Amino acid sequence: MTIQNALFDGLWDYYIWISLLVSIFTFTWLYHHSFWYLSDKGGEHDNPDEIEVGVFPKHNDDMKLEVAWTVAPFLLIVWLTYVSWLPLASVWAPVDDPDFHGYECEEGESSNNALVGSGYNAIVESECYHVMEITGKQWVWQFDCLELATELCDTSSQTIEVYGTVPVLHLKEGETYLAIMTSEDVTHAPWFLGLGTKEDVLYGQDTSLWLTVVEGTSDQVILCTEYCGDAHSVMAAMLNVHS
Numbered sequence: 001m002t003i004q005n006a007l008f009d010g011l012w013d014y015y016i017w018i019s020l021l022v023s024i025f026t027f028t029w030l031y032h033h034s035f036w037y038l039s040d041k042g043g044e045h046d047n048p049d050e051i052e053v054g055v056f057p058k059h060n061d062d063m064k065l066e067v068a069w070t071v072a073p074f075l076l077i078v079w080l081t082y083v084s085w086l087p088l089a090s091v092w093a094p095v096d097d098p099d100f101h102g103y104e105c106e107e108g109e110s111s112n113n114a115l116v117g118s119g120y121n122a123i124v125e126s127e128c129y130h131v132m133e134i135t136g137k138q139w140v141w142q143f144d145c146l147e148l149a150t151e152l153c154d155t156s157s158q159t160i161e162v163y164g165t166v167p168v169l170h171l172k173e174g175e176t177y178l179a180i181m182t183s184e185d186v187t188h189a190p191w192f193l194g195l196g197t198k199e200d201v202l203y204g205q206d207t208s209l210w211l212t213v214v215e216g217t218s219d220q221v222i223l224c225t226e227y228c229g230d231a232h233s234v235m236a237a238m239l240n241v242h243s
């Protein structure tokens, strides 16, 4: 099992149990109420809650219920914020913050990146990073490896099913890249499916995206996730990973 797969498996295990728990609770509740409160066709209906038109139902005026409704979601949001804090800080690490990926690599230097921690606390840390550029335009991606050695970053093209001939970005395992991105026309957003990262590219403005190619990262499709016109759905590229 690769490091990348281990990360996704860890998350998968964790979320599937929460999803199952929520599903069981929700559907049990739904079915119980659907049948328990079924009315007889044409039957007499009593009015157990003494509901009157124009009068706020008194069972809704319940302080315990009000407090529970407020406190429970609040605690849930605090917990969700807590578990997502580190992964989000890592994915959106500011360029001038050396905590996660250090500074730009000197010539010949390697990022030596690795997954640190486990489960939802797993993040990628690197010794340094390489800079390259991504440009989006209707409806194609352009990659520019700038000064990087061919072994670290290279481009080519490839014909794939559905998408036709698309550009290919060749990156190296264990290296971390900072993509400086822009658009020549409308807003686009490259989505690296296997890395699980995406970011908007905007006309006349630079945005950036960390591409952490850890050991075991597989070749993957890059798609556009910001609707950008007629051929948006086939605005694709490939990430090819070599060791």
Ligand SMILES: [Cu+2]
Pocket: 136, 139, 187, 188, 189, 224, 225, 226, 227, 228, 232, 235
């Ligand atoms: Cu697009």
